[in-house]
Amino acid sequence: MTFSRSEIFVAYGDSPSEMVRTLLEKIDPLANADPALRIGIKPNLVVAKPAKSGATTSPEVVESLIGYLHSRGLHDICVMESSWVGEDTDRAFDACGYRELARRTGVKLVNLERAPAKEVQAGGVSLRVCTDVLDVDYLINVPVLKAHCQTKMTCALKNLKGCIPDSEKRRFHRLGLHEPIARLNTVLKSDLIIVDALCGDLTFEEGGNPVRMDRIIAGADPVLVDSYCARLIGLEPLAVEHIRIARELGVGDIEPTRVVELGAPTVRPSQIVTGSLAQSLLCKVHQRQACSACVGGLTHALYRVRESGNRRALDLDIHIGQGYRGVSVEGLGIGDCASKASRNVPGCPPRAEDIVKALQEL
Ligand code: SF4
Incomplete structure (x- = not known):
């Protein structure tokens, strides 16, 4: 089927692997893609804690995504991340199960903490972005849907903050977070977004208060995906400032033309x-x-x-x-x-x- 930016796809169930497979087989975003395509996957590994803590992207979700990419003949794949300032990203790769995942699937892990960055212009504002991310042909953003004490929520838009060097992350905080996050999304385009909404945190991005929601959400517009997800956790999308600014900057829209739900909610x-x-x-x-x-x-x-x-x-x-x-x-x-x-x-x-x-x- 044709995958439109204005649509949202949601899978319910109790097997993340099957849910991702069902979604991707339905939308098939990379059918007939050039096998030489360089693909970057950006999970959320903000801290070195397993996904059940509510903080990080489930490796089961990413492994199922990689399985789909392989089935479409795509093998030039890397998983890229820079955890929050103070966390060692290599430690996060280990603790979150990504080292094992890389061994099993043959994908490359790229620690952006030590990666070179270059200056890019985002509507008259200079931002420093890791070149590894700028160099991929197709960026798959795999955030966790969770609350955040400073920005109310974190999902697709904010997840890209892990694509900048630590010094730039500190500057983002000085700039008030919302505007630089929105601007970053004008230069880094998520081609595909797969949201891990299995058990994101209730209060903060660090985890500790996971709430099981058993959903995986797919889309291609980060404003649309974040707006849909904001409502799932009780927030009005335009009350989340980085969603509002990103929309004003033309990153995307708030209302989907269609929401397609697959599977059914389950009792656990x-x-x-x-x-x-x-x-x-x-x-x-x-x-x-x-x-x-x-x-x-x-x-x-x-x-x-x-x-x-x-x-x-x-x-x-x-x-x-x-x-x-x-x-x-x-x-x-x-x-x-x-x-x-x-x-x-x-x-x-x-x-x-x-x-x-x-x-x-x-
Ligand atoms: S409890 Fe009922 S209304 Fe709620 S998700 Fe399950 S089937 Fe739907």
């Missing part, structure tokens, strides 16, 4: 949330066979509402899960399954942004 009772903060937010919620995508959205919504100072919402009677199908209850029902509750947020799964609105109105 023993692994729905793994972080203690998430568990404390959900302690009063009535759950009956709830899917992780649904509970994940609710967790993000409750966190946003709590952060806004509305603690009353945490004491409301909230019902969620397939066990509420056809059951009349007093209180707020989350998702189509709980549509018989006296108030309901529709969707299967509903967006956290809509749950936030409903909670704030009650």
Whole structure:
């Protein structure tokens, strides 16, 4: 099928490898590509912690992506990263499972921490970008969807900050992060974006409070992908400044022309949330066979509402899960399954942004 920049594709399920394969076989972005294409994969390995911490891109996602590339005859592939300032990227490659992945698949690991960089112009502003990234023919951005204490969220746009030298990262902070991140995306174009939205962090990019959401999202426009993802974690896209600025700079659009969903949300009772903060937010919620995508959205919504100072919402009677199908209850029902509750947020799964609105109105 033709893969349009204005579309979003989402896969649900409990096997990241299968979800990525299903997505890529559906959109087939590199069908008939020149075998000489130089491909760069940029995961998020901000710290040396495994993906289950909520901080880093699952190697299972990247390995499945590499499997797709190989199946299309593409073998000139490197995985590139520079972790945050203070972290050793080689240590992150080891701890996050990428050294093993490189051995199994034959891809090259490029530590951008020590790589040369060159000055590029981004709308009249000079930025220093690693030449290894500028030199690839096709850039695949594989961020984690997670919250961030300074920028509210981090996903496709912000993930490219790992393509600049440490000194430039420090300068980005001095410049307020949002504008340089948006400008960086005018010079580094993500050709394909695969978002690991399996269990990103609830509060910060460092991990520690993972929330299972069991989704993989694909697109080609980082503004569109980030806008879609912002809503999944309870944020209004234009309230995230780097999304707003990137849109103004013409990097992309906010509203998709089509969202294609593949597979169905799944119930994973023993692994729905793994972080203690998430568990404390959900302690009063009535759950009956709830899917992780649904509970994940609710967790993000409750966190946003709590952060806004509305603690009353945490004491409301909230019902969620397939066990509420056809059951009349007093209180707020989350998702189509709980549509018989006296108030309901529709969707299967509903967006956290809509749950936030409903909670704030009650
Ligand atoms: S609405 Fe029901 S089926 Fe849909 S995600 Fe929620 S719990 Fe699962």
